[in-house]
Structures are given as structure tokens and as C-alpha cells.
Amino acid sequence: MGMIYTKPLARLIEEFQKLPGIGPKSAQRLAFHVLKRSGVEIQSFSEALLEAKEKIGTCSVCFNLSCENPCEICTSSARDKTLLCVVSDPRDLYALERTGEYRGLYHVLHGLISPLEGIGPQDLKLSELLHRLSSETEIKEIILALPPSVEGDTTSLYLARVIKPLGIQLSRIAFGLPVGGDIEYADALTLTRAISGRSAV
């Protein structure tokens, strides 16, 4: 673009621009902001970035983000171990935790089934979920808390199909805002019940 930034500044702008939702103008604004802050503040900021990246991993049981493995929720004795809530993204888990209403366990899928994006069941933490259901025999009920989008519903219907033979009770809660806001949609699971007697894949 022929901009004459000094090299470290150009690099900083470039790095900011790699962040989601940050265009060239915002990146420039953030970079100049960094230069105005004190050295101590910037030191602390960069340490926070590194620490988060170094220490936070995923729990090998529920795949929540955590510094511990298994995570605080999985190891907590205050949690109801008969209840498992399935979410697609750790952010949804935090949203549910903030309500303070839910006291069971979680399982984070890290995505939704979407052939258009090349995401199939094998790309999600699904075999891990099925493995959990066979080993953690205390689990009596599963709550699907997936977003009300086509992909959320496909994943819910899929889970209903694979969990049903295990004889575990399954329910679904409306959760989050429709992706893109353009999906208006009957509860697909109601329909599953209506036609499940006829389907045999």
C-alpha cells in the first residue's frame, strides 16, 4: 500500500489485523493505542496473552477450556452427575453457567455438523461423547443445548438418533439466537417423534 510505517509498527498493525473483526483502520488504531500505553501495562498485556495460551487447554473428559485436566466442573463433587448438557462451543457453556440454574455436567462438541463446511460427526467430539455415555453409567439424562440453526438442528437430530438406542432420556432446550437470524423453525425433534416409527435406515 506504500505506507511508510517503521518496521515494528507495521508488524504490530499486521498482527492486529489477523484478529477476527479487525480491519486495517481498527488495526492501526489499536497499534497506536499500544504505543501510548506505559511499558508496564503492555508487559502485563503480553504476559496475559502468553499465559492464556500456555496454561489453558481442553479437559479430556468434557472438552471445556480449562487449566486443570479434568476440569473444575468434571471434578466438582457439588455437580449432579446424572445430568449431561451438550453444547457446541465453550462460550455456550459459560453462558449457561452464568445463569446459575444448571448444576449438571457438560460436553462440548466443538462445532456442529455442516456438510457445506466439510464438518461431519467425525470432526466433532462425538465418539468421545458416546464413549462417556458407556463408561459414566451415572448419566441418566442428556440435555441438548445447541443453537436453533439448520446446523444446530441437524446435530440435535443426529445425536437423538445415536443416543436413542442407549436408552438415555433426551431433552432439548431452546438456546441462543438463531445464527444469521433468518431461520424460523419448528422443533425438529417433535417431528422426529412423529416419523421415527416409519424410519429405518
Added chain:
Amino acid sequence: MWLQHGEFRHFRNYPHLELDWAPHKNIFLGENAAGKTNILEAIYFLSHGRSHRTRHDRELIQWHQGVTKIELLGQSHHHGGSLSLEAQLALSPENSLKTVFKLNGNPVKSRSEVVGKIPTVTFFLSDLLIIRGAPEDRRSALDRSLVQYDPVHFKRMNAYNRVRQQKSQLLKNPPYAIDPDVLESLNQQLVATGAALMMARMTYLQQIETFAQPRYHELSQGRENLTLSYQPCFHQSFDVLSLEILQQSLYEAIRNVQSDELRRGQVLVGPHRDDVQFFLDAHDACLYGSQGQQRSIVLAFKLAEIQVLKHRLQDETTILLLDDVMAELDPTRQHQLLLNLDPRMQVFLTTTHLDSGLKWFIDQADSANIFEVSQGHVVREQTDLMSVIHAKSDER
């Protein structure tokens, strides 16, 4: 509702255009390809949340420009309230397009929120060909019209199309062997969204038929009766209007073609393959109707659309967009159309010339503006014709 003012920036062939419209009749006069249709397209875009000419919003942006703005200001005939709608299309340096719609100055989350806010009935030259055209033309004519009557239909179509695209991708290009449970989950969603779409279309078509029949009767001077029929791709005819039966039939039809779908890698059954048929007495008008009969059917359909939409709007009036159709209608049908219009209704009409029928139409209007359009310029005409009209309205 009527549109008082429109402003377009870098839209199609217009660098900047500002127009004040008459509450009743607005005529855009000019050669072919002068840019008359673009003005109607801008109104259509804010009324439907999409263009009728392209699926790619970026085509609306003027060549070599990065930002397009379309603003419309409307007034309610009924309660006097005003409404402003705006669309802004912006290309980023990375060439991705961002479209923002604003309703009364506030950005809306989804474009579905603007659909139907400016209620329009459109009658384009291409509509005259739908009877003999492809099923896709008839389906989209029905959906376009239904969206104005029931804006939720926009979401129904989006939901169905998304499921269909997902299934199509699964069948077409599976990265792994097709997981039967994924296919079945998508089939169930196809049934849920597809049956809702079909149901809405069938119910609406029945309403249209009720109003179109007497109009056709008049146009044909009682020679034959018009019936409209929704034809699901998997079923010869369908009288039932129970959602549950529809879901079951669709589901069975999908199961029946499953092996074909897997072999061909295509979604073979669903409302994206349905059709609308027009019968005159017992004869399929597509196969046996004369050109004149086919045009009368379309005209009756359009007049019915106006009436059905009026039903939803109660005291509010719809806006009529007529693109190039007048010259294609013979004087009798032209007269039938113009005579059947509510005089309060705001009309935007493009034409290459003013014939006697149109002159009469302008003449009897309470207010009329004529705009001369040529290569990116629009000039409001102050012709003899206009002074004649003003003189006449002064006499009254």
C-alpha cells in the same frame, strides 16, 4: 403506503439520483437499457430484501465503486406515519460484501426484518412468460408474491434452502462415506422445512385462485374457467391441506428416491422441484392455451395478488411496479388492468412510449409525474402533456 422520495448512490448506472415521486402515478419513459428498470429494482430490493434480477448483491454496485446506498422514504396513506428504509452495500478491501439494512435509521439484525415493509406487487415483462416457462419461473413468481403477503415466507425459504444445500453437499461431495444418520437427520429437516414451505404455497395459491377466477372470467368474457393447482414433484395432485399428511407424504417420497439420490448425488424430491399449473376448464394452459389466454391468466393472477395483499394490509394500499408490460398487452387487457387498479394505489411504471391507454391512465390520476430516463440521467418532464393534466385537475 406510498413512496415520497428515493435517493440512490452508485447504484447500477446511477452515480447519484434523487427523485420526488407523485403519490399516485409515476411513469419512467425511455429507450430500452436506459436504466428505467434499475429504479424499479431499487424499490424491489428494499421491498423484498433482494433483487429480482440477480442473486449477487454486489452486481447492484456501480462499476468501479465500493459503496452503494439506496434510501426510500414512504408515507402511510392510512395513518399518516412515515417510514424510511435504507440499504447500504459496501465492498471491503478484501472484496467481501457487507450489506446493512436500516429501518427508520436503525440497522436491523437480519434483512428479513425489512421484507414487506414496503408492500409491493410486481408485474414484469418476464411474468407474461411464466405459463409457458420453466417450473422454476412459476415457483419463484409464487414465492415472490407470497413473501409480500406473508413476510415470514422469506424465512421459510431461507431455512429450506439451507437444509437443501447441506443435503446436496452431503450427497455430492462427501469427504468420507455418507453417514446414514447425518443423511437421515437432514431428511427430517428437509421434511420439516419443506412441508412448511409447501403448505404456505398451497394455502396462498388457493386464495389467489379465489380472486383470480372472477377476473379471468371477465377477461375471457365467460368463455372458460381458470383453476390453479399446486403440483408437488412427487404427487399428481394434492387436495389435502393437513401439515401432518404433507409431512408424511414428503417423507415417504424422499425415502422412495433415496437410492437414486445417493447414486446421482442430487436432492431429487422437495418443494424446490414443485410446480404450479394453470388449467382452463380441464386443459393445461401451458400446453393448450393460446398466447392471449396465457396473458389473461397472468393478468388475472396479478390482479388477484393485489386484492389478496390488500386483504392483509387492510386500509393500507400496496405499491405496484409495472416494468415494460404495458406495451405487451393489447388495448383490451391494458384497459382491464388499469381499470381494476385502486385509484389510491401508487404505481411505478416503465415504458418506451406513451400510447393512448397510458395517456388516459395518467390523465385520470390525482397526481402523476413523468420522468424521462436516458443513460444515467432522470429528468422530470414538464411537457405539454403535464400542463394539460394540470389544467384538467384545476378545472375539477
